[in-house]
Amino acid sequence: MGLPRLSLRxxxxxxxxxxxxxxxxxxxxxxxVVDTHVVAPTRLAQTVVVSGRVLxxxxxxxxxxxxxxxxxxxxVEGERVVAGQTLVELERGELAAAxxxxxxxERAAATRIEQWSVASAPNVREQVVQAxxxxxxxxxxxxxxxxxxxxxxxxxxxxxEVRRALAVARSQLDVARANAAAGGERGVDRRLLxxxxxxxxxxxxxxxxxxAQTRIAAPGAGVVLDRDVEPGDIVQPGRTLFTLALDGPVRxxxxxxxxxxxxxxxxxxxxxxxxxxxxxxFDAILEYLAPGVDVQRGxxxxxxxxxxxxxxxxxxxxxxxxxRVADRPDALAVPAAAVRDAATPSPWVLVVADxxxxxxxxxxxxxxxxxxxxxxxxxxxxxxxxxPGVADGERVRVRAGSP
Numbered sequence: 001m002g003l004p005r006l007s008l009r010x011x012x013x014x015x016x017x018x019x020x021x022x023x024x025x026x027x028x029x030x031x032x033v034v035d036t037h038v039v040a041p042t043r044l045a046q047t048v049v050v051s052g053r054v055l056x057x058x059x060x061x062x063x064x065x066x067x068x069x070x071x072x073x074x075x076v077e078g079e080r081v082v083a084g085q086t087l088v089e090l091e092r093g094e095l096a097a098a099x100x101x102x103x104x105x106e107r108a109a110a111t112r113i114e115q116w117s118v119a120s121a122p123n124v125r126e127q128v129v130q131a132x133x134x135x136x137x138x139x140x141x142x143x144x145x146x147x148x149x150x151x152x153x154x155x156x157x158x159x160x161e162v163r164r165a166l167a168v169a170r171s172q173l174d175v176a177r178a179n180a181a182a183g184g185e186r187g188v189d190r191r192l193l194x195x196x197x198x199x200x201x202x203x204x205x206x207x208x209x210x211x212a213q214t215r216i217a218a219p220g221a222g223v224v225l226d227r228d229v230e231p232g233d234i235v236q237p238g239r240t241l242f243t244l245a246l247d248g249p250v251r252x253x254x255x256x257x258x259x260x261x262x263x264x265x266x267x268x269x270x271x272x273x274x275x276x277x278x279x280x281x282f283d284a285i286l287e288y289l290a291p292g293v294d295v296q297r298g299x300x301x302x303x304x305x306x307x308x309x310x311x312x313x314x315x316x317x318x319x320x321x322x323x324r325v326a327d328r329p330d331a332l333a334v335p336a337a338a339v340r341d342a343a344t345p346s347p348w349v350l351v352v353a354d355x356x357x358x359x360x361x362x363x364x365x366x367x368x369x370x371x372x373x374x375x376x377x378x379x380x381x382x383x384x385x386x387x388p389g390v391a392d393g394e395r396v397r398v399r400a401g402s403p
Contacts, residue, residue: 031395034387036352037335039378044333046326046366046373048264050254054274055303056315057248059225062087066213067236070229075242077227081218087242088229090214099207106200113193120189124180131169131176138162138169222246225315250309252284254321255299263325263366264289270304270323274313278320282310286323326366326373333371338384339364342372349378350385352396357385359392 068090075087145162148154182188226243229235252272256264270284283306290301304321306313334349339362341347347364350357362377378384383398390396 031355031397032387032390033399034357034385034390034396036383036398037338037386039332039334039374039380039382039384041330041380042333042371044326044328044331044366044368044371044373045324046263046368048256048260048323048325050256050302050321050323052252052254052272052302052304052319052321054313054315054317054319055251055253056245057250058220058222058246059315060219060244060246061240062216062219062242062244063237063240064088064090064213064216064235065237066090066210067234068214070231070233070235073227073229073231075224075227077224079224081222081224081244083218083220085218086215087218087224088216088235090216090235092211092214095207095211095214099204099211102200102204102207106197106204109193109197109200113190113197116190116193124176124182127176128173128180131173135166135169135173138166142166216241218244220244220246245315250306250313251287252304252306252319252321254302254304255294255297256289256302258293258298258300260325261289261300264302264323265325268323268325270321272304272306272319272321275318275320277310277312280310280312282306283308284321328366328373331366331373332375332378332380333368333373334378334384335386336367336370336372337388338386339372349374350390350392351378352383352385352398355395355397357390357392357394357396 070088071091072089073087074089075081075085081087142162142165145154145159149156149159180187222244224242225245227241228239229241235241264286266286266289268286270286271281272284273279273281284304285307286302287305288301288303293300302323304323336342338349339347340349342364346361348359348361351360352358360377362374365373365375367373385396
């Protein structure tokens, strides 16, 4: 007996179902279609992008060292000044008078020394000469009367009188010599006069220094950032009158995530741009990495030199910085999506071999935004799977047009 014949309607339903089932079997046997990438040498530049600011060469706060009234303030905010230029002048009448008084005291001390050299010193020397002459005369007189007394020509009373005269002459000579020692070139009188002159000069210098402090000048060339004094104000020590940004080498400062420390090194070049002028990029060089890490933010302070600073840069201006940490002209790079477990010590990729995905351990190098350098584990010309969800050993089919 023959097999029953299917109706046309049943056949119309069954045939497509069988076709779908057959296609599913074929799809499973052939594997899914996946996106791939052929490994080939390519230029790979890795950068670390940070936001920073322009660091002023030196920002100084200027104040007064004395208390006084501001008489003249000849500069304004934003003005460029040169080293030594006057910023504030204080009233100086009282201090000028004090300097004149100190100068007069100095002249008086110098006059006393001149008086000593003209009158006192010669006088004490002359006193010694006279005392020596009197002593010699009294000594000869005493010797003569001693001889006469021995011969009996004079009495003892007369000899005693001569002896007393000799003693007085000797005492007067000693006093004259002592006065000469005190009043001589190296004597205490001359040293005292010299000390008085030195004291007067020191007082004069102190008064001059005090007077000089009535003029407050710029310590170097720069720009006035803030002015907080007006004519007539009473200024005193501890109050900031001006804030200056001094001229000097321009540097950038930025806080870099500590995870980038492994790829950062002093001397690396960078490209920077100010947020206010994003289309005007300029070169910078990484010159400093802080030895410590900010525990609150997990960042490291980095400073960059700007060899040829553009004129539009201003202190504290916000900048974007791209630090080039690696430049590989012939790197074997794969898309970042192709690397599995990239953050672990054992990253791996899936290589297409004989129609199947095969796991392959790799060693990674520099990284760009969407590419990763493979320094070991792959060879040029091999094809890696980019699509997710593919298992090791699974059959795969390369999508048409996949690189």
